[in-house]
Amino acid sequence: MRNRAEKVLNELWTRLSQQDWREPSASKLPRKIVAAIDRSLNAKIKTYRYVLPTQLLAKLTNPALDCWSIQEGANLPNSFDARSLCHGVIVPFDRENNNVLGGSTEPYVNNPLRIPSITPEFRKAQKDKGGFDDLCMVLAYAEDNPRQIKTLFATVLASIGQRLGATRVVYPVPNRISLFDAKATIASFIVERTGGVRLQAVAIALFDTIGRKCGWYNEVKSAPVNASDASTGQAADLSCVDSEGRMVLAVEVKDRKLALRHVQDKLPGLREGGVRELLFLVRGGSREENEHEIESTINREFAVGQNIYVCEFDAFMDSCLVLFGESGRRDFMVAVGSSLDAIGADISHRRSWASALRNL
Numbered sequence: 001m002r003n004r005a006e007k008v009l010n011e012l013w014t015r016l017s018q019q020d021w022r023e024p025s026a027s028k029l030p031r032k033i034v035a036a037i038d039r040s041l042n043a044k045i046k047t048y049r050y051v052l053p054t055q056l057l058a059k060l061t062n063p064a065l066d067c068w069s070i071q072e073g074a075n076l077p078n079s080f081d082a083r084s085l086c087h088g089v090i091v092p093f094d095r096e097n098n099n100v101l102g103g104s105t106e107p108y109v110n111n112p113l114r115i116p117s118i119t120p121e122f123r124k125a126q127k128d129k130g131g132f133d134d135l136c137m138v139l140a141y142a143e144d145n146p147r148q149i150k151t152l153f154a155t156v157l158a159s160i161g162q163r164l165g166a167t168r169v170v171y172p173v174p175n176r177i178s179l180f181d182a183k184a185t186i187a188s189f190i191v192e193r194t195g196g197v198r199l200q201a202v203a204i205a206l207f208d209t210i211g212r213k214c215g216w217y218n219e220v221k222s223a224p225v226n227a228s229d230a231s232t233g234q235a236a237d238l239s240c241v242d243s244e245g246r247m248v249l250a251v252e253v254k255d256r257k258l259a260l261r262h263v264q265d266k267l268p269g270l271r272e273g274g275v276r277e278l279l280f281l282v283r284g285g286s287r288e289e290n291e292h293e294i295e296s297t298i299n300r301e302f303a304v305g306q307n308i309y310v311c312e313f314d315a316f317m318d319s320c321l322v323l324f325g326e327s328g329r330r331d332f333m334v335a336v337g338s339s340l341d342a343i344g345a346d347i348s349h350r351r352s353w354a355s356a357l358r359n360l
Contacts, residue, residue, distance in 0.1 A: 002088045005061045009093060012150075012157055021161030025151045033141050034155060036134040041159040043131045046102035046346065047110045050094075051118065051135050053101075053160070054086040054108075056153040059142055063149065066117075067142050070108065074116035083108035100164045103344040169350040171337035172357045173330060181360055182321050182329045186336075187314070189356050196225050196255045197345050198352075199313065200237060203253045203281060204343070205335035206320055207240055213328055217241055217248040222343060235269040236278065247275050254282040258310060260290040263297050270306065280310045333357070 016023060026034055040052050058080055059067040069079035086108050094101045107113070115122040118135050126132040142152055177185075190198045200222065207220045217240040225237075236250035252266060258280055270278055286294050298308045321329055337357075340350050 001058075001061055002085065005057050005085060005089050008061055009057060009089060009157075012154055013093075013161075016154065016157050016161055021158045021165070023151070023154045023158040026155040026158065029148065029151060029155060030141070033138055033152075036137050037152075037155055038159050040131065040134045040138065041101075041156065041163060043128065043134075045112055045128050045131055046104055047107045047112045048128070048131050048135060049101040050086055050090055050104065050107040051113070052138055052156045053093075053153075054082050054090050055118065055139055056142060056149060056156060057089065058082065058085055059146075060149050060153050063146060067139050068117045068119050070113060070118060071116045076117055079117075083113075097160075097164055099344045100160055100347075102346050163347070169337075169341075169347070169354050171334070171354050173333045173337070174357070174360050175330070176326055177329050177333060177360065179321055179329070182333065183318055185333070185356050185360060186317065189336075189353060192352075193255065194349065196253065197343070197349055199255045199283070200225050200253050201339040201343060201345060201349070202317070202336055203238060203251065203313075204339040205332055206317060207238055207249075207251060208335050208339070209324060209328060209332040210320065211240060212331070213324065218243045222339075225343065235273050235275055236266065247273065249277045249279060250275050251279045251281060253313075254280060256282070257284040258282045258286040258290070258294065260287075260293045260297070263294055263308065267301065267306070276305060276307055278306070278308045280308070281313045281316060282310065283313045285312060286310065 037052060041049055043049055055067040058065050062080075064078050065080050066076045066078045069076050070082045072079050072081040083106075087106060090101075091105060091107070094103065104110070112126055112128075112132075115125060118132075118139055120136055123129055123132055123136075138152065142149055186202060190202060192198070204220055204222050211217045211220060219241050221234065221239040221241060223234040223237050223239075235247070236252045238251035238253065239247050240249040240251065241247050250266075250270060252262070254262065262280070266278060294310070298310070301308055321332070324332055337350070337353055340353055
């Protein structure tokens with residue numbers, strides 16, 4: 001099934017790309033169905049964006065399958081394993097197209113899809129009930145109108161193509177920017193809590209600019225946001241390495257107060273890697289109940305050759321913006337956009353940064 005699904009997907013994608021992402025036969029579909037498809041492909045819940053491409057591709061590849069189904073063995077006739085099809089076909093397709101759907105590696109293991117089927121009976125388990133209703137509406141139409149499956153799937157791909165055009169975001173950085181405007185722009189960008197995505201992108205840009213300005217290290221490597229050290233093989237969120245690949249400075253970025261366990265969890269990996277310098281960039285300082293223990297740990301580690309620093313993110317950034325000077329501030333603002341692209345940040349974050357720059 002996978003090979004057949006890939007062939008069907010690639011053929012339709014190629015055809016639609018040659019006609020500017022327009023699907024003439026979509027005009028035969030009810031307007032509410034087309035609107036529901038567009039909303040689903042641009043849903044706030046990233047997981048939902050993968051559902052229609054996966055479910056409809058399965059139905060197009062094998063018309064006997066029930067496109068409501070998520071799990072093989074679900075209480076539906078002709079159920080199938082949607083997770084395997086998504087992971088084997090749709091996720092690679094997403095990766096090859098600039099993570100247009102959001103860059104999820106396992107969308108069907110996330111909470112919204114930990115259900116046997118995409119049917120109204122599981123609506124209560126969904127945080128975005130309106131979004132789930134859209135999915136149910138389109139899939140119900142697909143089951144009731146089997147001759148329209150190809151048109152439905154082509155309409156989904158056309159919507160993805162239009163979204164892809166919007167992912168190529170241009171960041172309009174001005175030729176010069178004052179210290180006040182730079183601080184205000186960054187502050188407005190990171191004020192929204194985003195699970196650390198925006199904060200990490202800004203941190204990468206900061207240390208990239210520091211490295212280029214001061215020459216202390218050659219490259220800043222970033223671990224995926226919220227990934228464990230064990231899964232990435234990196235000792236911290238950011239690794240500032242020299243020309244020989246040796247880590248000069250490890251940086252841990254926390255969009256929350258620093259707790260004692262955050263410090264303790266980092267020490268074994270740093271020692272094993274021979275890393276002597278660790279900086280915690282945090283928002284909100286240290287947890288009050290942990291302040292004494294954190295200070296004691298820092299002093300104890302200094303005695304055995306480990307330097308640990310804790311800095312408030314905003315104050316650290318403000319100092320850097322002063323030292324960068326006018327040209328360096330512009331370089332930094334450019335680097336924020338590059339960092340968002342490099343870490344595969346969702347289109348919403350990149351658009352927000354572009355919007356912030358246009359307001360300067």
